[in-house]
Amino acid sequence: MIHELLERGDSSSVAIAVAGGGPKLTYEVLGDQVESLAAQLSQYGLGKGDRIATALPNGLETVLSFLAAAEIGTAAPLNPAYKEEEFRFYLEDTGARALIVPPGGASEARSAASESTLILEIECDGRSAKLSAVTRPEESRPVQNGSHADVALMLHTSGTTSRPKRVPLSPSNLMASARNIADWYQLGPSDVSLCVMPLFHVHGLMASTLGTLLTGGEVVIVPRFNPLAFWAVVRDHRASWYSAVPTIHQLLLARAREGTRPAGAEGLRFIRSCSAALPPRTMAEIEDRFGAPVLEAYGMTEASHQMSSNPLPPKTRKPGSVGLGASVEIAILDQKGSVLGSEAAGEVCIKGPNVFSGYEDNAEANASSFSNGWFRTGDQGFLDLEGYLVLTGRIKELINRGGEKISPREIDEVLLAHSSVAEAVCFGLADRVYGEEVAAAVVLKGPAGEAELVRHCKSSLSDFKCPKRIFIVDTIPRTATGKIQRRHVASLFTDP
Numbered sequence: 278m279i280h281e282l283l284e285r286g287d288s289s290s291v292a293i294a295v296a297g298g299g300p301k302l303t304y305e306v307l308g309d310q311v312e313s314l315a316a317q318l319s320q321y322g323l324g325k326g327d328r329i330a331t332a333l334p335n336g337l338e339t340v341l342s343f344l345a346a347a348e349i350g351t352a353a354p355l356n357p358a359y360k361e362e363e364f365r366f367y368l369e370d371t372g373a374r375a376l377i378v379p380p381g382g383a384s385e386a387r388s389a390a391s392e393s394t395l396i397l398e399i400e401c402d403g404r405s406a407k408l409s410a411v412t413r414p415e416e417s418r419p420v421q422n423g424s425h426a427d428v429a430l431m432l433h434t435s436g437t438t439s440r441p442k443r444v445p446l447s448p449s450n451l452m453a454s455a456r457n458i459a460d461w462y463q464l465g466p467s468d469v470s471l472c473v474m475p476l477f478h479v480h481g482l483m484a485s486t487l488g489t490l491l492t493g494g495e496v497v498i499v500p501r502f503n504p505l506a507f508w509a510v511v512r513d514h515r516a517s518w519y520s521a522v523p524t525i526h527q528l529l530l531a532r533a534r535e536g537t538r539p540a541g542a543e544g545l546r547f548i549r550s551c552s553a554a555l556p557p558r559t560m561a562e563i564e565d566r567f568g569a570p571v572l573e574a575y576g577m578t579e580a581s582h583q584m585s586s587n588p589l590p591p592k593t594r595k596p597g598s599v600g601l602g603a604s605v606e607i608a609i610l611d612q613k614g615s616v617l618g619s620e621a622a623g624e625v626c627i628k629g630p631n632v633f634s635g636y637e638d639n640a641e642a643n644a645s646s647f648s649n650g651w652f653r654t655g656d657q658g659f660l661d662l663e664g665y666l667v668l669t670g671r672i673k674e675l676i677n678r679g680g681e682k683i684s685p686r687e688i689d690e691v692l693l694a695h696s697s698v699a700e701a702v703c704f705g706l707a708d709r710v711y712g713e714e715v716a717a718a719v720v721l722k723g724p725a726g727e728a729e730l731v732r733h734c735k736s737s738l739s740d741f742k743c744p745k746r747i748f749i750v751d752t753i754p755r756t757a758t759g760k761i762q763r764r765h766v767a768s769l770f771t772d773p
Contacts (some may be wrong), residue, residue: 278350278429278448279315283308284453286493290466295337296499296510296518297746300403302337304493310406311426314345314399317408321395323350323375328431330373331477332357332364334388335500337401339476340486341378341406347429347448348514354432354477364389370443371431377408431637432578433477442580443637451487453630454581457604458488461586462518462547471511471519473499480552482584484520484574504528512541520549520574522558524755526563527699533566545569547589551576553760554668554686556598556693575599575666577654581631584654585666592730597690598665605629609659614648622659624672626651657684674763676705676713683715683742685763691737692744695730697723700753703744705766716746718753718766746770 286292286304294301302310302733323329329346339354346352355364355369364386368376375395378386390396396411401491428446433441436679458464458696470489474481476498497514499507507529511519526548533539548563560571572594574586583763585607587593587600594600606757609617617623632652635643646653657675658668669684676683685703692701699722705713727747734743748770755761 278452279308279311281452282310282344282487285466285491287466289381290454290493291555292490293337293340293493294495294497294514296471296497296514299498299500300337300401302403306403307341307759308342308693309688311344312400312609314341314406314408315348318345318349321375321397321408321410321413323395324448325350326428327351327375328353328371328379329375330355330366330368330371331377332359332383333377333379333399333477333594335472335476335481335498337403337498338377338379338401338406340496340498341401341475342399343430343482346377347451351428351445352430353430355386357386357479358473359385361385367433367441368394370433370441378411396523430482432571432576442639442642444633445637446578446581446633448759450581450631450633451483452491453604454483454583455487455491457629457631458484458583459492461583461588461603462488462549464488464492464494468492468494468499468546470494471497471499471514473502473507473517473519473521473525473550479578479582480520480522480576484549484551504532508539508541510541511539511544513543513592516541517544517546518549519545520551522760523550523554526550526555526559530559530562530566535566536569537561538566542567542569547572547677548572549586551583551586556690558693560596561757570594573599574603575668579606579633579652579654580627580629581633583631584627584629587665592673593663595661595665598661598667599684600666601664601758602627602666605631607660608651610648610651610653615649617659619662619664620659622657622669625654625666625668627654628652671763674704676703676715678705678708678713678715678741679711681741685698688715688717688734688742688744690736692717692719692730692747694737695725695733697725702753702761702766704763706767707773708745714746715744716748716767716770717744718748718750718770719751721752 285658288305292304292307325349336449377397380398393414394744397408404767428445432444472485548571555573563571572587576582584605585600586603609623610626670686688703689701703717706716708714
């Protein structure tokens with residue numbers, strides 16, 4: 278996989294650059310350092326079927342560790358901000374034989390590792406990359422499960438509706454996804470991708486990084502997103518595109534001077550948004566302020582990221598839609614597995630070489646997640662007459678009010694249309710009469726009260742869909758990748 282990924286880049290061209298004056302690696306040096314790290318991992322007794330976890334911040338070390346671990350075994354990147362108990366769960370659930378950490382850092386990950394886990398510190402300065410053992414277990418190497426040998430990347434679902442499930446992605450899954458992304462956005466050697474998303478997640482890893490490396494372009498890694506320094510990085514590195522979650526887009530908009538295009542934005546071919554719903558109003562504001570087409574996309578871990586996206590100009594991009602299937606088959610199925618026609622709402626289902634073959638060691642989840650070769654995403658939506666996909670919510674997050682199924686995303690969008698609402702998330706609260714009642718939490722950017730917001734909803738929604746309670750809050754909790762967990766938000770307003 279690694280050789281195919283890097284072979285299209287000119288040996289002397291920059292492959293990876295770290296923003297803020299960090300190191301730059303050409304394709305030749307990147308290939309050499311990945312081979313060196315892979316050899317070092319092999320010398321520590323690691324190989325096919327072995328899970329190699331990492332707890333690293335965004336940087337050169339993260340990319341090198343992933344590529345090396347995926348080459349000789351299985352990479353299992355973890356969020357470095359996890360607490361000890363979270364690390365313990367993921368390390369045990371993954372069965373990690375090794376853990377790569379920064380020198381002197383990741384103390385909670387180290388504490389969570391079992392005595393049989395090999396802990397390695399990684400140091401790289403752009404000239405060389407070296408692993409050093411902090412602990413070296415004396416136990417003999419266990420016999421590996423042959424079914425695990427063809428797994429390059431091991432991630433977990435976000436666990437929004439259940440316990441996180443292991444998602445094994447093969448080299449062919451990753452390469453198919455990287456090709457899909459590169460082809461869809463017409464990436465080439467002249468492109469510079471600005472990676473602001475975390476590299477422990479499939480969004481930053483696949484869209485920003487692997488899709489770019491496959492076509493010989495340059496990846497600029499931002500160690501920590503800072504909206505105040507963002508445009509200076511875009512300008513200095515001549516970025517041609519970036520991909521982010523709506524939260525990041527909104528932070529940039531909040532700091533953009535009206536009527537003034539940020540310096541550096543003129544070099545952007547497009548701006549990509551993924552991993553959470555992008556309000557149409559926000560899309561319009563981004564295009565107006567930054568002067569580049571905004572392409573909303575739809576991805577998930579089980580599909581090695583991208584499934585659909587709005588296309589580049591001159592083709593049509595539709596606000597409120599996540600676009601067309603990007604070399605991925607998309608169908609809308611009913612509960613019995615029958616394919617529905619255009620504009621009929623049902624479960625979004627996908628097929629393609631980028632789609633995984635099933636959750637690891639979870640027969641129950643696999644039985645309910647696959648239907649006649651289709652993977653059921655758990656998302657509800659419909660295809661319009663032109664084949665553009667419109668998502669209406671997570672099926673398990675639909676609010677059941679007295680038998681009426683209500684899409685919380687529909688109510689989100691109505692609230693977001695109010696001039697004083699910056700963020701909104703709708704959810705169901707337990708109700709003795711209806712089973713569930715509609716509620717919402719909002720973050721304001723202007724003066725408004727609960728009564729006014731309810732009146733605003735009543736002007737656009739049927740009475741049964743209108744929130745009966747609206748909680749005004751300072752922030753709405755999200756996952757590390759910007760996703761809103763409606764059930765978690767609901768729990769904050771549920772009496773114990």
